[in-house]
Amino acid sequence: MASIVVVGGGLAGLVCGARLLRAGHDVELFEAASSVGGRLRPIETEHGLLEPAVGEVGWADANLRALVASLGLDPSTEGQVERAHALVLGGRLHRPPPLRAAEFLFPRISPRMDRPIDAVFRRPPRWRDRRPVVRAIWDSLRQSSLEAPDSVYALDDVPWQRVSIRAFGTRWCTTRLAPALLARTGVDLSAESAAIVMPMLARLLASAGRSVQLAGGLSSLVAALAAPLRIRVGCRVERLETTTDGVRIRYRSGGRSGGALADAAVIALPPSEILQICPKLSPVERGHFESIEPRRSIVIHRRVSQDAWLLRGLAGVTFVPGELPDMRDLRILGAPPEPYAKEPFWVRVSLDHESVDAHWNDSDQALIHKLDSTFRGSPLGALPEGASRVERLDEIISIQGRGALARRERFHRRSERSPRLAFATSALATPDLEGRVTVGMRAAAEAVGELDRLSRLSSSDVPGRNPMG
Numbered sequence: 100m101a102s103i104v105v106v107g108g109g110l111a112g113l114v115c116g117a118r119l120l121r122a123g124h125d126v127e128l129f130e131a132a133s134s135v136g137g138r139l140r141p142i143e144t145e146h147g148l149l150e151p152a153v154g155e156v157g158w159a160d161a162n163l164r165a166l167v168a169s170l171g172l173d174p175s176t177e178g179q180v181e182r183a184h185a186l187v188l189g190g191r192l193h194r195p196p197p198l199r200a201a202e203f204l205f206p207r208i209s210p211r212m213d214r215p216i217d218a219v220f221r222r223p224p225r226w227r228d229r230r231p232v233v234r235a236i237w238d239s240l241r242q243s244s245l246e247a248p249d250s251v252y253a254l255d256d257v258p259w260q261r262v263s264i265r266a267f268g269t270r271w272c273t274t275r276l277a278p279a280l281l282a283r284t285g286v287d288l289s290a291e292s293a294a295i296v297m298p299m300l301a302r303l304l305a306s307a308g309r310s311v312q313l314a315g316g317l318s319s320l321v322a323a324l325a326a327p328l329r330i331r332v333g334c335r336v337e338r339l340e341t342t343t344d345g346v347r348i349r350y351r352s353g354g355r356s357g358g359a360l361a362d363a364a365v366i367a368l369p370p371s372e373i374l375q376i377c378p379k380l381s382p383v384e385r386g387h388f389e390s391i392e393p394r395r396s397i398v399i400h401r402r403v404s405q406d407a408w409l410l411r412g413l414a415g416v417t418f419v420p421g422e423l424p425d426m427r428d429l430r431i432l433g434a435p436p437e438p439y440a441k442e443p444f445w446v447r448v449s450l451d452h453e454s455v456d457a458h459w460n461d462s463d464q465a466l467i468h469k470l471d472s473t474f475r476g477s478p479l480g481a482l483p484e485g486a487s488r489v490e491r492l493d494e495i496i497s498i499q500g501r502g503a504l505a506r507r508e509r510f511h512r513r514s515e516r517s518p519r520l521a522f523a524t525s526a527l528a529t530p531d532l533e534g535r536v537t538v539g540m541r542a543a544a545e546a547v548g549e550l551d552r553l554s555r556l557s558s559s560d561v562p563g564r565n566p567m568g
């Protein structure tokens with residue numbers, strides 16, 4: 100039994116820790132905050148706890164679904180919900196059906212939604228550019244191994260925005276493709292490598308708009324993963340180094356410094372934090388983490404108790420750029436509320452990427468005022484009154500950009516990596532919850548494989564010696 104430390108108690112770290120524990124290892128998790136959950140940690144409000152993310156499991160999110168089922172949180176097919184997502188375009192609220200695979204071949208069969216401005220900026224699709232994208236989507240849908248197909252690789256050096264507009268044209272991209280992806284992932288994917296977007300697009304198509312509601316929300320998933328683990332909360336790791344005999348960890352807890360030694364470590368932190376605590380990364384590791392662009396975000400939560408609000412029954416609304424100044428989308432948190440039902444719920448409105456920097460230093464009151472006045476003048480009408488909560492999130496997603504897949508593949512080659520270290524970080528995952536779960540599982544397997552390799556190495560050096568002591 101090897102001792103393995105996991106640093107960071109977000110979703111990826113918890114998944115990894117749970118896997119390692121199940122594989123029979125001695126696992127300890129170090130978490131800087133006073134409780135685990137990371138960016139999924141509920142926010143305390145005067146109306147109780149607010150879950151900051153949508154507790155939705157896509158039908159085709161294979162690893163997330165398997166995890167949820169193994170923890171007994173999957174309500175199976177009874178919990179299957181259609182999360183209808185609307186969009187605001189041309190000053191109107193549209194409720195388009197889920198994206199179908201055939202539309203990628205023939206965007207003309209899509210429901211037609213126009214706005215006058217598209218006539219000016221319209222860029223028509225080109226079949227020559229569409230063919231490699233359709234091929235990559237098809238291959239991603241059929242993919243059975245971890246290796247990305249060649250057709251996906253071929254799209255690695257171009258940002259998704261450029262690839263999609265060339266292949267499908269501005270009209271279909273702004274009215275169908277981008278809103279469908281945003282509704283599913285919650286992330287603006289335009290700057291990502293097109294190859295990174297392919298698996299998410301394949302999952303979106305395979306699930307055909309279906310998802311499973313997580314029983315008890317994301318906090319029950321966090322609690323179920325954390326329950327069997329040995330966790331040191333309030334323990335910030337300040338330095339982590341690998342030596343010949345193990346991984347040395349220096350941490351700070353309750354105002355005091357301490358140290359620990361383990362056979363291996365998995366680091367489940369955002370890339371900027373990894374760079375701070377690990378001074379001796381290999382060039383490939385450092386280069387990979389430095390290539391990631393952190394993106395910050397401002398979200399405003401509003402508690403809605405009005406029983407006849409226009410958006411009750413929906414899962415969210417995407418604002419096509421320019422429709423609601425500075426706003427990107429609105430998401431209903433938790434299960435979509437029944438129309439006319441009495442129970443209150445929270446909505447989350449995200450500012451669009453370009454507006455975040457401009458409004459970062461605005462006061463909470465100014466942001467709430469801006470939200471209300473923007474909605475009053477929109478086709479959605481006034482946002483119902485209620486408690487509001489503004490959150491500024493420093494590193495909500497990590498943009499991996501052009502060439503991400505190639506950098507990731509290189510990263511995964513153990514020969515260029517620090518011994519005894521594995522990473523469960525957003526810099527190696529698709530930017531959605533399925534990505535975080537997958538990267539946690541993969542890091543657990545990598546840590547075990549690395550310990551096996553070291554064990555074989557040292558038993559071949561000194562016959563009869565037990566390398567793990």
Ligand SMILES: Cc1cc2nc3c(=O)[nH]c(=O)nc-3n(C[C@H](O)[C@H](O)[C@H](O)COP(=O)(O)OP(=O)(O)OC[C@H]3O[C@@H](n4cnc5c(N)ncnc54)[C@H](O)[C@@H]3O)c2cc1C
Nearest residue numbers: 107108109110111130131137138151284285335336530531
């Ligand atoms: C409003 C909102 C919207 C979101 N939208 C999306 C989305 O659309 N797509 C998406 O992919 N994700 C989104 N997320 C983030 C989502 O929550 C993440 O996908 C996921 O939870 C990240 O998990 P993680 O384990 O990678 O990292 P984190 O949740 O960030 O966990 C890292 C943990 O490490 C701890 N830690 C940090 N430094 C140290 C240290 N030195 N020592 C010990 N512990 C440390 C932190 O306290 C934290 O608990 C959103 C989150 C919020 C709040």
